[in-house]
Amino acid sequence: MNAKIIDGKAFATKVRQKVAEHVARLTADHDLAPGLAVVLVGADPASEVYVRSKGKMTVEVGMKSVEHKLAADTSEADLLALIDRLNRDQTIHGILVQLPLPNHLNEDLVINAIDPAKDVDGFHISNVGLLATGQKSMVPCTPLGCLMMLRDHHGSLSGLNAVVVGRSNIVGKPMAQLLLRDSCTVTIAHSRTKEIEALCRGADILVAAVGRPEMITGDWVKPGATVIDVGINRVEGDGKSKLVGDVEFDSAAKVAGAITPVPGGVGPMTIACLLANTLTAACRANGLDEPEGLTA
Numbered sequence: 001m002n003a004k005i006i007d008g009k010a011f012a013t014k015v016r017q018k019v020a021e022h023v024a025r026l027t028a029d030h031d032l033a034p035g036l037a038v039v040l041v042g043a044d045p046a047s048e049v050y051v052r053s054k055g056k057m058t059v060e061v062g063m064k065s066v067e068h069k070l071a072a073d074t075s076e077a078d079l080l081a082l083i084d085r086l087n088r089d090q091t092i093h094g095i096l097v098q099l100p101l102p103n104h105l106n107e108d109l110v111i112n113a114i115d116p117a118k119d120v121d122g123f124h125i126s127n128v129g130l131l132a133t134g135q136k137s138m139v140p141c142t143p144l145g146c147l148m149m150l151r152d153h154h155g156s157l158s159g160l161n162a163v164v165v166g167r168s169n170i171v172g173k174p175m176a177q178l179l180l181r182d183s184c185t186v187t188i189a190h191s192r193t194k195e196i197e198a199l200c201r202g203a204d205i206l207v208a209a210v211g212r213p214e215m216i217t218g219d220w221v222k223p224g225a226t227v228i229d230v231g232i233n234r235v236e237g238d239g240k241s242k243l244v245g246d247v248e249f250d251s252a253a254k255v256a257g258a259i260t261p262v263p264g265g266v267g268p269m270t271i272a273c274l275l276a277n278t279l280t281a282a283c284r285a286n287g288l289d290e291p292e293g294l295t296a
Contacts, residue, residue: 003256012268020061034282035064042072094120094278120277143175145269158183166209208246218251
């Protein structure tokens with residue numbers, strides 16, 4: 001193994017520490033505690049674990065944490081009414097509706113009911129448009145975390161060739177927009193891309209966000225490239241399950257200059273950036289300076 005391991009878990013700890021320090025100053029100087037409201041509809045086990053983790057870390061950095069757990073058969077009208085109340089609550093600066101929602105609820109309608117200024121997931125159509133046009137917006141947490149790690153490793157990203165494998169609204173598209181904004185030359189690859197292996201081999205930065213276990217192998221990676229593996233896939237083998245990324249780690253690590261592991265790479269950064277976004281939203285809502293190094 002030759003690649004430097006980009007330790008997302010350690011980096012996320014530093015991000016949370018920076019958030020906590022800024023929150024402490026806000027509380028001391030302005031009597032302001034950023035508030036995050038998380039809405040969970042139904043009892044999906046993975047979502048419940050994730051929501052508990054978010055709530056715990058929100059409190060640890062000194063923020064106000066509010067959880068709304070609704071029954072799986074909650075009506076769309078009732079959910080929208082709750083979001084409206086949270087939009088008008090001046091003690092709440094960030095609103096997150098945990099996805100996926102039960103099938104009877106329209107995710108687009110629900111997401112776009114959130115005040116864009118409180119949309120700490122960065123999924124509202126207004127934030128998507130603002131990001132695409134290079135304006136100030138709330139940025140999706142996972143791509144923001146990837147960008148932070150890339151900036152930390154490279155310094156300037158200007159002029160680097162970046163390939164993003166995956167075109168989802170949650171990761172692929174916003175990741176490409178962020179890289180473009182940092183003056184990379186950006187290509188988005190997907191299931192219909194011709195000669196995708198050769199395309200990836202030309203990337204100085206290769207971001208894998210396609211949701212296919214170990215799709216990208218070492219012979220797809222340019223020597224010395226930085227590989228960011230967003231994928232989290234559970235696979236079965238030797239009678240037990242394990243988590244793997246979209247990149248075949250062992251072979252890629254022999255070629256890459258730096259690589260994120262799975263687990264322990266991009267994953268921990270997502271919650272850290274959710275806290276950073278909530279802090280940013282609170283500062284913007286109160287006309288205060290935004291925290292340095294925690295935004296795109």
